[in-house]
Amino acid sequence: MQKRRFFPVAAALAVAGTLPAAAATPAGKARGPALLTVTGAVGKTNRGPLDPVVDQMMHKQKIGFTRAYAFDFAALAALPAVTIRPTLEYDAAVHTLRGPLLRDVLAAAGVTLGDASRVLLRAVDGYAVVVTGAQIRAQRTIVATHLDGAPMALGGLGPLWAVYDADRVPEMAARPLAERYAACPWALYHIDVQT
DSSP states (O other): OOTTTHHHHHHHHHSGGGSOOOOOOTTOOOSSOOOEEEEESOSOOOBOSOOTTTOHHHHHTTOOOSOEEEEOHHHHHTSOEEEEOOBOTTTSOBOOEEEEBHHHHHHHTTOOOOTTOEEEEEETTSOEEEEEHHHHHHHTOEEEOEETTEEOOBTTTBSOEEEOOGGGSHHHHTSOGGGSOTTOOBSEEEEEEEO
């Protein structure tokens, strides 16, 4: 297997406008390519355990699991969407971001999110942060799928971004712009929940 062969294919499919619009199967199995995998304290599963051959990126980042719930773009788009308008650190301008609340994504995976739950958010480059259930609720973190009305592509901030409206979270709004989004990994692809 060529280690990097999957990246051009994944990049082409991850542009949300080209992803299959198929809904999940009745058993909950994603039909399109998985964009987000939730592991740990999931109450539902729709994929098997980590396969070190197929799941190369997860394997290289030392992720392991026996239970997981995977979301394709259609499954995320089927959840109720929220729109936020934060000032982003990259250009100091207000942008519109849209996607489901992170708590709703976790609930769809059968996660019972407590205030003390520890939720690890991991990006494709390995960047990872841990947030609590209380933070997720208080900050109204979303899994953004769209930026300024367009799907986010792999290679930019997407295709998924765990982000909140820092302008409306008092403890974040008080910080310098460059320090507001450390807990917001763009290119989000894996979430591990510990309750």
